[in-house]
Amino acid sequence: MDHHERTAIRNEGHDPNHPAVVAALDQVKRTLNLHRHLAWTFTAADLDGHAVPR
DSSP states (O other): OOHHHHHHHHHTTOOTTSHHHHHHHHHHHHHHHHTGGGGGSOOHHHHTTOOOOO
């Protein structure tokens, strides 16, 4: 966990060293890693004029 992640977690009122916080952050990172290829699979033509969901 880097300095920015620790600061953001503290700003939310949580302890960045708590095991549940560490486990949740690891799960998020694993999930994002599994789906990282999806961000590059769409082109403007694929969207047919529809906005990208935010």
